[in-house]
Amino acid sequence: MAVVVDAASRVLVQGITGREGAFHTRRMLAAGTNVVAGTSPGKGGQTVEGVPVFDTVATAVAATGVDTAVVFVPARFARDALLEAADGGLKTAVCITEGIPVRDMTEAAAHLARRCTTLIGPNCPGIVTPGACSAGIMPAEVFCAGDVGVVSRSGTLTYEIVAGLTAVGIGQSTCIGMGGDPVHGIGFVECLELFAGDPQTAAVVLVGEIGGDDEERAAARIRDGFAKPVVAYLAGFSAPPGRRMGHAGAIVTGASGTASAKKAALEEAGVAVAASPAEVADLVRAALRQE
Amino acid sequence: MDLLEHQGKALFAAAGLPVPAGRPAGTGDAAAAVAEELGLPVAVKAQVRTGGRGKAGGVRVCRTLDEVRAAAGEILAMTVRGLAVEAVLVERAVAIAHEAYLAVVLSRAHRGPLVVFAGEGGVDVEDLARTRPEAVVRVPVDPLLGLCDYQARDVAAAAVAAAATSRTPARPTPLVEPAATAKRIAAVVHGLWRVYHDRDATLVEVNPLVITADGDVVCLDAKVTIDDNALWRHPDLAALGPEPDPRERRAREAGLSYIVLDGDIGVIGNGAGLVMSTLDQLAAAGGRAANFCDVGGGASAAAVALALELILSGPGVRAIAVNIFGGITRGEEVARGLIEALKTTPAAAGVPVYVRLAGTGAAEGRALLAAEGLVNVRLVGDVAELVRLVCAAEGA
Numbered sequence: 063m064a065v066v067v068d069a070a071s072r073v074l075v076q077g078i079t080g081r082e083g084a085f086h087t088r089r090m091l092a093a094g095t096n097v098v099a100g101t102s103p104g105k106g107g108q109t110v111e112g113v114p115v116f117d118t119v120a121t122a123v124a125a126t127g128v129d130t131a132v133v134f135v136p137a138r139f140a141r142d143a144l145l146e147a148a149d150g151g152l153k154t155a156v157c158i159t160e161g162i163p164v165r166d167m168t169e170a171a172a173h174l175a176r177r178c179t180t181l182i183g184p185n186c187p188g189i190v191t192p193g194a195c196s197a198g199i200m201p202a203e204v205f206c207a208g209d210v211g212v213v214s215r216s217g218t219l220t221y222e223i224v225a226g227l228t229a230v231g232i233g234q235s236t237c238i239g240m241g242g243d244p245v246h247g248i249g250f251v252e253c254l255e256l257f258a259g260d261p262q263t264a265a266v267v268l269v270g271e272i273g274g275d276d277e278e279r280a281a282a283r284i285r286d287g288f289a290k291p292v293v294a295y296l297a298g299f300s301a302p303p304g305r306r307m308g309h310a311g312a313i314v315t316g317a318s319g320t321a322s323a324k325k326a327a328l329e330e331a332g333v334a335v336a337a338s339p340a341e342v343a344d345l346v347r348a349a350l351r352q353e
Numbered sequence: 354m355d356l357l358e359h360q361g362k363a364l365f366a367a368a369g370l371p372v373p374a375g376r377p378a379g380t381g382d383a384a385a386a387v388a389e390e391l392g393l394p395v396a397v398k399a400q401v402r403t404g405g406r407g408k409a410g411g412v413r414v415c416r417t418l419d420e421v422r423a424a425a426g427e428i429l430a431m432t433v434r435g436l437a438v439e440a441v442l443v444e445r446a447v448a449i450a451h452e453a454y455l456a457v458v459l460s461r462a463h464r465g466p467l468v469v470f471a472g473e474g475g476v477d478v479e480d481l482a483r484t485r486p487e488a489v490v491r492v493p494v495d496p497l498l499g500l501c502d503y504q505a506r507d508v509a510a511a512a513v514a515a516a517a518t519s520r521t522p523a524r525p526t527p528l529v530e531p532a533a534t535a536k537r538i539a540a541v542v543h544g545l546w547r548v549y550h551d552r553d554a555t556l557v558e559v560n561p562l563v564i565t566a567d568g569d570v571v572c573l574d575a576k577v578t579i580d581d582n583a584l585w586r587h588p589d590l591a592a593l594g595p596e597p598d599p600r601e602r603r604a605r606e607a608g609l610s611y612i613v614l615d616g617d618i619g620v621i622g623n624g625a626g627l628v629m630s631t632l633d634q635l636a637a638a639g640g641r642a643a644n645f646c647d648v649g650g651g652a653s654a655a656a657v658a659l660a661l662e663l664i665l666s667g668p669g670v671r672a673i674a675v676n677i678f679g680g681i682t683r684g685e686e687v688a689r690g691l692i693e694a695l696k697t698t699p700a701a702a703g704v705p706v707y708v709r710l711a712g713t714g715a716a717e718g719r720a721l722l723a724a725e726g727l728v729n730v731r732l733v734g735d736v737a738e739l740v741r742l743v744c745a746a747e748g749a
Contacts, residue, residue: 137582163583165553168465168496187680199650201680201713216626217650221712222678242625244461244555271626274461297629300636321633338634340736 064236065211065256065263066154066180067130069194074119074128074152075100076143077135078110082158086134086199087111093202095195099126119150132188132197133157140184141166148177156197157183157247167245174247181247187217187239200239208233209262210346213253214269215242215276219297219339223269226343232350235263242271250280254288265291265349267342268333272298273319281327291349294328295336296321354579354594357400359442361575364552370544371537372572375444384425385418387443393417396447397424400440401433402595404576409433414446439595447571451516452561455508455541457549459556460493466549468492468500468542470508472515500546502539509538516564529568537570538562552590553583600663607656609646611663616641618743619664619673619704621657623648623682631676634736640744643670651681657690658697665700672746674739675708677715684710684718692725705746706730709739 073090077083078100088111090097097113099122106117116122119131131147133140133155140159147155155174162184174181182189188198192205200217204225212227212234214220220239227234238253240246248256250268257263270277277296284292299321325335334345356364359377366372374391377400378384388395399411406412411433413424425441432438453472460467470490471481482489490511492504513535516528528534541562549557556578563571584591597605604611610625618635620642622628628647635642644667646660664673677687687710695701706729710718719732733739 138585161582163553163586164459164555164580165496165550165583168459171464172496199681204680204712214626216624218622218624218678218680218682219626219630221680222627222630225678225712244459245464269626271629276461279462295630297626297633299633300642301629301632337637338736339630 064191064194065253065260066182066236066238067189067191067195067197069096069191071096071130071195071197072126072128073097073195073197074122074126074131074147075113076119076131076133076147078102078113078115079105079108080134080136083134084110086132086158087113089199089202090132090196093196094193095197099128119146119152123150123152128152130154130197131156133159133184135159137161137163141170144170144181145173148174148179152179154180154182154197155247156186156188157181157241158186158188158198159183160185162243164243164245167243171245171247182238183241183243183247185243186241186246187220189236189238190234191236192234198239200237204228205237206233209235209264210267211235211253211257211260211263211265212237212267212269213250214239215271216269216297219295220269223267223295223339223342226340227267227346230343230347232343232346235260244274249276251276251283254280254283254292258288258290263290265293265346267346268292268294268328270294270296270324272301272321272324275319277324278327281324281331281333284328284333285331291352292333293336293342293345293349294333295339295342296324354581354584354590355402356577356579356590356593357402357439358398358575359400359440360593361577362572364548364577365544365572365575368544368547370541370548370572371570372575373444373447375442377440377442378425379440380429381422381426384441384443385422388415388418388421391443391445394446395421396444397421397428398442398444399428399431399433399438400442401436401438403434403436406433411438447563447573448565449561449563449573450566451564453512453515453564454560455512455545455562456556456558456560457494457545457554458558463493465496466494466546468494468504468508468546470511472512494546499550500543502543505539505542505546506535508542509535512538512562528564534564534568534570541570541572548577552577553580553586554578555580600666603659604646604663607659608652609648609656609660609663611644611646611660613644613667614642616643617669617671618642619667619670620645620676621648621660621664621673622676623650623652623678627676627678631674631736634740635674635744638740638744640740643667648682652686652690654686654689654693657687658694661691661694661701662698665698665704670704672743673704673706674743675706676736676739677710677712679710679712679714682713684712684714684716685721686714688718688721691730692721692727695727695730701729704729707733707739707743707746709733709736
């Protein structure tokens with residue numbers, strides 16, 4: 063068991079003939095992922111790393127039965143790629159592309175929600191179920207299979223924390239990089255729900271950062287009752303205050319989104335907040351021992 | 354990208370929104386000439402890409418041309434929250450009967466745009482949201498449907514109701530023709546939505562939205578933030594940005610992110626989260642970063658070399674912390690970049706560089722750096738040691 067992706071996932075790489083798409087297709091295959099198709103308009107019939115390339119998602123679905131898209135197409139075309147994945151009936155779309163206009167993302171996210179396609183990202187490192195499926199750009203070598211679910215707004219910091227867990231023998235059930243853009247797919251709250259329902263997951267690690275109110279909403283969800291221990295790490299305590307023009311951000315969230323406010327909200331909900339990435343593994347081990 | 358008020362108002366005017374007659378000016382004499390053309394009294398307003406200008410004295414109402422010339426001269430010499438005033442906007446003064454707050458803003462929680470209205474405008478609208486949240490109207494807009502007319506009418510009805518019971522000014526002025534005012538406000542909501550949507554804004558804010566004694570509606574201020582990721586769709590807006598710092602521009606062109614702070618430690622890392630985390634751990638140990646550079650994912654040796662050169666070019670850098678966790682980024686590429694920059698940058702002499710390499714290619718990178726035998730480079734085992742040593746070097 064795991065969440066969102068597993069050994070049965072059949073992965074489609076959108077933008078497979080591009081430099082990034084081809085490079086990470088090779089890495090995903092090396093990690094044991096079932097990458098069974100790619101798309102690139104006008105390049106149908108080619109192969110990349112032995113994977114057949116199709117012109118459209120619909121033809122790729124018909125020929126190979128893919129259910130999970132990983133999107134590497136350039137930012138200007140990412141909205142269209144996501145809509146095509148959703149209309150092709152894919153269960154999950156993982157969008158690696160960064161720099162997508164926020165209006166494009168609000169439209170794509172709304173359409174994917176209507177099609178019941180799970181969105182991860184954009185501007186994210188992807189999702190890994192160790193030993194089964196790596197959909198994205200995370201370095202497979204830092205993971206090992208186990209029972210800790212990880213969800214993060216950051217990329218490199220996640221690898222650092224996961225490597226710390228792996229080094230002391232704490233494996234991961236699934237690791238989700240939700241991405242750092244203001245409009246994104248599944249966030250902390252949705253991932254907590256998924257991990258709550260996953261029998262393999264015994265504890266959850268949240269990796270957050272300044273800005274927005276994802277962490278505060280996660281804290282509210284945990285306070286309402288969450289049966290598994292949660293450990294968090296937050297980045298940005300020393301970030302210089304940004305210059306803000308308008309008042310609307312604070313009016314919308316009702317909070318400033320500082321790291322201190324997030325830490326307070328999480329601790330109030332009973333979450334152990336680590337002082338450094340290295341401390342996460344210690345806190346997870348302590349939490350699992352108490353169970 | 355934040356627009357100046359007069360730039361935002363030009364977008365408003367193009368969308369048919371009511372704004373006061375006015376023009377920007379760059380000198381006291383030019384401001385007086387604009388005032389003469391508009392007719393007195395006028396408002397002289399600082400054009401600066403941050404809030405808080407009112408409290409800083411950056412908005413003055415002037416009744417003579419001499420007053421305009423003097424006020425403009427003083428305001429043009431001001432800085433607000435560390436930012437220089439770029440120009441003044443000279444506008445015909447507006448007789449205010451009621452003030453309100455109206456904005457269209459990207460809401461992360463709704464994953465889409467939100468219309469926000471408060472019947473009490475002015476600078477304290479954030480306090481109002483905290484103390485009396487029920488006084489703030491929030492209308493989520495479906496990204497695929499756009500703003501519906503009924504939603505604009507709802508906001509207008511709330512605005513007219515608020516004006517009737519307003520506590521500011523002290524003596525409420527009844528609206529002459531509430532239905533006509535409501536129509537004008539609904540039209541403003543539609544206009545703001547068009548600016549937000551058509552120009553890829555993430556914030557379009559009017560504070561205050563003014564109702565005059567005659568029941569007219571005027572957008573007295575304009576705060577517009579354009580989505581940087583969408584500027585390619587709007588070359589006319591891309592040209593309106595501030596002149597970027599040349600070092601920050603070089604960094605951006607190379608795919609790096611370079612930020613200047615005010616301490617004395619330079620920080621290089623890969624990934625925004627890892628860099629932020631490094632800065633946090635430095636701060637917790639009493640260190641202060643002078644600047645930092647995020648080399649991102651998969652950085653080449655050339656990019657790392659540029660990062661080190663930029664860090665060294667910053668003022669007051671006495672020690673450098675390099676924290677790399679290799680994933681897509683390879684440790685040996687990082688090592689090659691560091692070696693190249695340290696050999697070719699004269700400023701590098703005497704500045705200790707502490708390097709923590711982990712993950713992909715770390716062993717190869719450490720071997721390359723060790724073989725080079727650079728006197729000011731020291732390899733460290735983990736982040737705790739990195740932070741301890743770099744803070745000690747800073748204090749030395």
